Amino acid sequence: DAGITQSPRYKITETGRQVTLMCHQTWSHSYMFWYRQDLGHGLRLIYYSAAADITDKGEVPDGYVVSRSKTENFPLTLESATRSQTSVYFCASRDRLFYEQYFGPGTRLTVT
């Protein structure tokens, strides 16, 4: 299906484990973004990518790793999950020429 998808939709993991959240888009958008959304903080940018093999930090990058070997995929890895990383994670993409972003459905991650 066309659009932007995230997997898994829900994940429970333990402190210290590595977790990878997947994001896939079918529009061939140049830009992709990872946000986390927490009560009282709104959406905060973790990392973004302007094209394949180009990534840059956002507002809250510590504890996260990203890669973008293909235009359509932008996985987010928590190398050693902490309770403070319990959140809802949204992936988004946008075309190079237009500023509006298109969001995925989100992944609710709980770190116990």
Next chain:
Amino acid sequence: SQKIEQNSEALNIQEGKTATLTCNYTNYSPAYLQWYRQDPGRGPVFLLLIRENEKEKRKERLKVTFDTTLKQSLFHITASQPADSATYLCALGKSYNTDKLIFGTGTRLQVFP
């Protein structure tokens, strides 16, 4: 410090009235401002974009104004309907790095019949 403020309290209005949501910012020089709608359990959905040199933008029942002197954007929904009930987020694109958006915390709108 840089800050984007949206009214954290929910806005409750009666069906058919105009809803007006506010987005204020400090210490930014935005190149553009966007408004998104977010329903519970879903990702935000883009609604409107207004650039720094534009005063007003309309789309169907939606209207956005942008006053760079007051550092404020107003988002209006005319003839509001219960289906308009959602959280509305404003987001700024900085003039020196238009790649990234900075989001406000959102205002929840409740339209009752």
